[in-house]
Amino acid sequence: MPLFAYKARDKRGQLHSGEQEASQKSSVAARLIEDRLVPVSIEEITPSIKLEDIIKQYLPRKSIPLDDMVLFCRQMHALTKSGIPIMRAVYGLSETSNNEVLKEILQEVGNALSRGNTLSQALHSHEYYFSPIFISMVHVGESTGNLDQAFYQLVNYLEMIRDTKKKVSAALRYPTMVITSIVLAVIMVNIFVIPSFSKVFDKFGGELPFATQVLLGTSNFFIEYWWLMAMIFAMATAGIIHYVKTDKGALHWDRVKLKLPIIGGLLNRICLSRFTRTFSMLFASGVPILQAIDVSAEAIGNLHIEKNVREMRSGIERGESLSRTANSSGMFTPLILQMIAVGEESGALDSLLHDVSEFYDEETDFQVQRLSGAIEPIMLFFMGVMILVLALGIFLPLWDLSASAR
Incomplete structure (x- = not known):
């Protein structure tokens, strides 16, 4: 998802600046207006092309095992139910995760949250690893204020898929x-x-x-x-x-x-x-x-x-x-x-x-x-x-x- 740098002023005229991920400029402007800020400028940040990024495009991506995804959802359910802020929970899980791919993704998700994105928007940037149902459930949980229940339902859903695959393989x-x-x-x-x-x-x-x-x-x-x-x-x-x-x-x-x-x-x-x-x-x-x-x-x-x-x-x-x-x-x-x-x-x-x-x-x-x-x-x-x-x-x-x- 593109990254935009913005400048905006509040009702007292004070200038605010930062970065947000969004599909287009109008989405960033809409979020700023919701936060009672008047957009001054919104410019897309063009990422620098690195040799490492070019090589990664042609290499097969590593997958995240279902066991690690179930554990992640269980931990997020417990943390959100305890009232811990989402950004703090994500950064904490990125430090304790044993899966290197999940650790890197959670670090990027935490960075996206710090730029003002919601959790579902941050996960959408990694839709290769998070399925549409995963992102939709998180979005619904954010909208209704029941994010802990959304992760609890995802635990049951992922466990059902994992158990079915194991039974068929056996x-x-x-x-x-x-x-x-x-x-x-x-x-x-x-x-x-x-x-x-x-x-x-x-x-x-x-x-x-x-x-x-x-x-x-x-x-x-x-x-x-x-x-x-x-x-x-x-x-x-x-x-x-x-x-x-x-x-x-x-x-x-x-x-x-x-x-x-x-x-x-x-x-x-x-x-x-x-x-x-x-x-x-x-x-x-x-x-x-x-x-x-x-x-x-x-x-x-x-x-x-x-x-x-x-x-x-x-x-x-x-x-x-x-x-x-x-x-x-x-x-x-x-x-x-x-x-x-x-x-x-x-x-x-x-x-x-x-x-x-x-x-x-x-x-x-x-x-x-x-x-x-x-x-x-x-x-x-x-x-x-x-x-x-x-x-x-x-x-x-x-x-x-x-x-x-x-």
Whole structure:
């Protein structure tokens, strides 16, 4: 966010000067007028270009672990609840933080606060690390005077995301290890094991069984064209990664993920849980419904669902009810649609959607626990097929050899 140097006079004619961050000059002027100061001059400060800053633009940014973000929110909740000034709290946490990235960011946030910015404005300058829902909740907390409660709600929200990621990672750890072992075993067998048997098979002189021919052909292809396979794999991987990073590719990939067998339904439940929890939290905090939809859509984590949720905004702007626009989007289950309709009629939309998010969290936990059990039979089937082909390809010629010897 640009930095502006200002000069202003108070009602007694005394000159005041300082610096403020804002999107434009008019924003600085509006803040000065709110502070009962008459702007004299407002000039944008052009930052000096350093070699270090140019290099940083091309290096990947370090992320802040969710555990550190949860700890930061817990500490801010405790400090703001105790009545400690925001600037003092931020500077204090920057000195005690063990994360170097968070320490540097909090130092910059404290400097922005000292220049007259609000906490939400200071955090907005670091939107790479602080999500829109994080900044919106802080802004609502500042506006309502309940900043401590805003940080408390953010603690619950971040802990939910952290626990979900840990559960999914734990469920996928075993299948990933097995699949990796299978791939490595196939490569080792084709490169080292089968070639040693091929020398024995060459002495037979007769026609080899089909399974053996497949094994020998696969092994020879691996040995002679491994470099081509590695090149194709690397190019395909790079191409897929590049495509997924584009807007069109990311949208297509997120649509495909929801249709994947076994895990597609799980991902859909996680996205719906995030939306209902985020929307209920923002709506209960007094965020306008249109802004709550935009922020909640961005918190979903799936561009396909996010696109359809954002389209609800135009229906609401035309005066349609939330339940009707939600039904038209085609993204929500009958349970959510029913709760939205009942919530609009009863005025308890936030609490009902919170109950829905709790239900989907329980469903997610149950699905995650069953994930390994659902994937395991598929992996065992492929392992059985691989072992069967390997056994037939190796032992059939040996049985033929022993039969001819008799």
